[in-house]
Amino acid sequence: MSINTANEIDIVKASSSKIDTVDFENLVFGNIFSDHMLTCDFRNGAWEKPVIKPYEPFLLDPSAKVFHYGQAIFEGMKAYKHEDESVWLFRPDQNWDRFNKSAERLAMPEIPSSIFIDGMKQLIDLERNWVKKGKGNTLYIRPFMIAIGSGVVAAPSTQYRFMIILSPAKSYYQGExxxxxxxxxxxxxxxxxxxxxxxxxxxxxxxxxxxxxxxxxxxxxxxxxxxxxxxxxxxxxxxxxxxxxxxxxxxxxxxxxxxxxxxxxxxxxxxxxxxxxxxxxxxxxxxxxxxxxxxxxxxxxxxxxxxxxxxxxxxxxxxxxxxxxxxxxxxxxxxxxxxxxxxxxxxxxxxxxxx
CATH class of the missing domain: 3.20.10.10 (D-amino Acid Aminotransferase, subunit A, domain 2)
Incomplete structure (x- = not known):
């Protein structure tokens, strides 16, 4: 793995990519995820430094409040690749604004755009090979936040984890x-x-x-x-x-x-x-x-x-x-x-x- 810093976000690159093992013509929506994810914790009343790192499981205390009191919110977005190989987001400010409204309603901390939007851009830039050209091909983006503070007292958590994971997708069609x-x-x-x-x-x-x-x-x-x-x-x-x-x-x-x-x-x-x-x-x-x-x-x-x-x-x-x-x-x-x-x-x- 290699480590570097860009715009206040630490980037830990995966030693190898699994992209060559993915059949992009036969994707099941939301089942395959790209090589990297963004994670950022909220502790002691402030957001810590975000990290982009290899996609991997993580451990939580069994008493983490997300399991017991359901403090969990998310967004759904997509990235698109144009014919000139450029990659684009669609109205990310709207998702960021709605994410923070959801956070407020569930007594969770708001996330700054420097983490939500700028962090998302850096993550997608690193994973741009996962965004395929052609109408119907997208990279689905899932930002989410969960309460990671421990304890089963019925009260809001004081610690949270914000993450962004990415999943390549084809046209979503349910039939009739x-x-x-x-x-x-x-x-x-x-x-x-x-x-x-x-x-x-x-x-x-x-x-x-x-x-x-x-x-x-x-x-x-x-x-x-x-x-x-x-x-x-x-x-x-x-x-x-x-x-x-x-x-x-x-x-x-x-x-x-x-x-x-x-x-x-x-x-x-x-x-x-x-x-x-x-x-x-x-x-x-x-x-x-x-x-x-x-x-x-x-x-x-x-x-x-x-x-x-x-x-x-x-x-x-x-x-x-x-x-x-x-x-x-x-x-x-x-x-x-x-x-x-x-x-x-x-x-x-x-x-x-x-x-």
Whole structure:
């Protein structure tokens, strides 16, 4: 291994790379990780010096508070390689800002951009060979923070670990997605942590999603916890509804994650001249629109899949198939956003950041 320092980050390079053992044409999402990771600990009220080092397991005390009280947050991002071999990030400031909002909500320390963004750039620069060219190829980026302080007293930790790990990815495609509209289980509640990207939000979904899978559905469209009448999110994604030629999506709230893909698609849609209405959409509206033929599309939006069309939904034991739409809003918006991310169209929004 070799050690050097760059911009206040120690870099310990792996003695060899495993990149030649990876089949980049047959990747399973999130299973393979690059040679290096970034780690930085928070102790005695301050962040220590970050280190980029070989990807490896690490030890924690069995009483570490992450295991007992769930102080754990994360982000999901991607790096893209353009045809000229340059590597780019998509709106990293938005992920950094949301990460710190999640940290605040879970009583965790905020992370400075010099560690989150600058550290990420240095890590990706070291691993740029893991970012492959070609539309659909990306390097998935997972920044996360966990409570590492020991003790089982029910109180926030005083010690934390921030890390970034990287995973090469192909286009994320789930096939046809059919959903059930939730009428009992909730993803989040008012006053809760639904707007934070907290690990516990995702584990809480696993059981109701398992029940949906057993009925032949891939995901759940979550509804508000109080009345189960307002449509909120689809699985782990924000959700859009096209009724006639207007695109609807719920406003962000304490229950709904402020998705970076969501807000980007809204801006692109408006620039494309698509009417966008950000408001609560009722289950009854969706059912009525499906019955009278005005419901044209439903699709999820998130980092992994970008846009995931939904082919039908079930509510109150009735299944509603969506029509096949030529030149759908979902396909138009995904094309525009991915073209921008891969440098195939001009970035008029100033969203791309070069590594």
């Amino acid at each position: 997605v059919k959903v059930i509209i939730a009428d009992h289980y909730s993803r989040a509640a008012n006053g809760g942590i639904g707007a934070a990207k907290a690990a516990g939000n995702y584990s809480a979904q696993f059981y109701p999603t398992k029940l949906a899978n057993e009925k032949g559905f891939q995901q759940i469209i979550w509804t508000d916890d109080a009345t189960h009448t307002k449509l909120e999110e689809a699985g782990t994604m924000n959700v859009f509804f096209r009724i006639n030629d207007t695109l609807y999506t719920a406003p962000t709230s304490e229950r709904i994650l402020d998705g970076v893909t969501r807000k980007s698609l809204i801006e692109i849609a408006k620039k494309q001249g698509i009417d966008v209405d950000v408001r609560s959409v009722l289950v009854s509206e969706l059912v009525d629109a499906a019955k009278n033929g005005s419901l044209k599309e439903v699709f999820g939006a998130g980092t992994a899949a970008v846009v995931n069309p939904i082919v039908g939904f079930s509510y109150d034991d009735t299944y509603y198939e969506l029509p096949k739409v030529e030149n759908s809003f979902a396909s138009q918006l995904k094309e525009k956003l991915t073209n921008l991310q891969y440098g195939l169209e001009t970035d008029d929004f100033g969203w791309m950041v070069k590594v």
